[in-house]
Amino acid sequence: xxxxxxxxxxxxxxxxxxxxxxxxxxxxxxxxxxxxxxxxxxxxxxxxxxxxxxxxxxxxxxxxxxxxxxxxxxxxxxxxxxxxxxxxxxxxxxxxxxxxxxxxxxxxxxxx
Amino acid sequence: xxxxxxxxxxxxxxxxxxxxxxxxxxxxxxxxxxxxxxxxxxxxxxxxxxxxxxxxxxxxxxxxxxxxxxxxxxxxxxxxxxxxxxxxxxxxxxxxxxxxxxxxxxxxxxxx
Numbered sequence: 001x002x003x004x005x006x007x008x009x010x011x012x013x014x015x016x017x018x019x020x021x022x023x024x025x026x027x028x029x030x031x032x033x034x035x036x037x038x039x040x041x042x043x044x045x046x047x048x049x050x051x052x053x054x055x056x057x058x059x060x061x062x063x064x065x066x067x068x069x070x071x072x073x074x075x076x077x078x079x080x081x082x083x084x085x086x087x088x089x090x091x092x093x094x095x096x097x098x099x100x101x102x103x104x105x106x107x108x109x110x111x112x
Numbered sequence: 113x114x115x116x117x118x119x120x121x122x123x124x125x126x127x128x129x130x131x132x133x134x135x136x137x138x139x140x141x142x143x144x145x146x147x148x149x150x151x152x153x154x155x156x157x158x159x160x161x162x163x164x165x166x167x168x169x170x171x172x173x174x175x176x177x178x179x180x181x182x183x184x185x186x187x188x189x190x191x192x193x194x195x196x197x198x199x200x201x202x203x204x205x206x207x208x209x210x211x212x213x214x215x216x217x218x219x220x221x222x223x224x
């Protein structure tokens with residue numbers, strides 16, 4: 001089992017560009033969660049998805065951010081028109097039915 | 113929604129001493145409380161968790177206690193070693209497959 005796979009590990013984008021972050025959950029896990037971690041801060045919940053459904057997006061900014069978890073393929077977190085304040089580590093976690101998150105290694109987004 | 117407070121924000125102990133990190137939560141419905149360890153530049157890793165039907169759980173040098181009445185839970189690390197140096201996060205959630213709400217983290221430094 002390869003664990004939760006996130007790519008890319010590092011992503012540099014200029015202001016105004018789009019960032020696409022990918023997450024493949026562990027085999028057998030149908031629940032995916034995205035968290036954002038600013039430097040020297042904790043993990044802030046963004047969105048919780050199951051296959052083809054957004055279950056809870058209460059932590060997602062209202063504009064520029066979107067997430068999906070299609071029937072086939074990885075979950076995608078998309079940030080449009082990135083700004084410097086979007087620079088952070090974005091972690092994906094997956095779980096089977098029930099608790100017990102496993103985190104991926106994260107994508108470190110730098111906006112220049 | 114759930115709110116988790118964590119103290120202290122930094123903790124320095126000598127090797128061999130014990131370390132205690134405390135968290136409080138606001139939602140009395142919360143019933144699952146994991147602890148994560150995050151080393152610099154790496155993913156959060158689950159080190160121990162406890163459910164609300166249990167008051168204490170121990171795994172070698174690590175233990176967690178839960179006081180449901182006071183809505184407190186604590187992480188205890190005994191015989192600390194330099195490799196215990198990291199940031200530790202507590203978290204809380206209710207039900208199954210729900211989002212975790214994280215505390216703000218404790219930076220533990222174990223000195224020789």
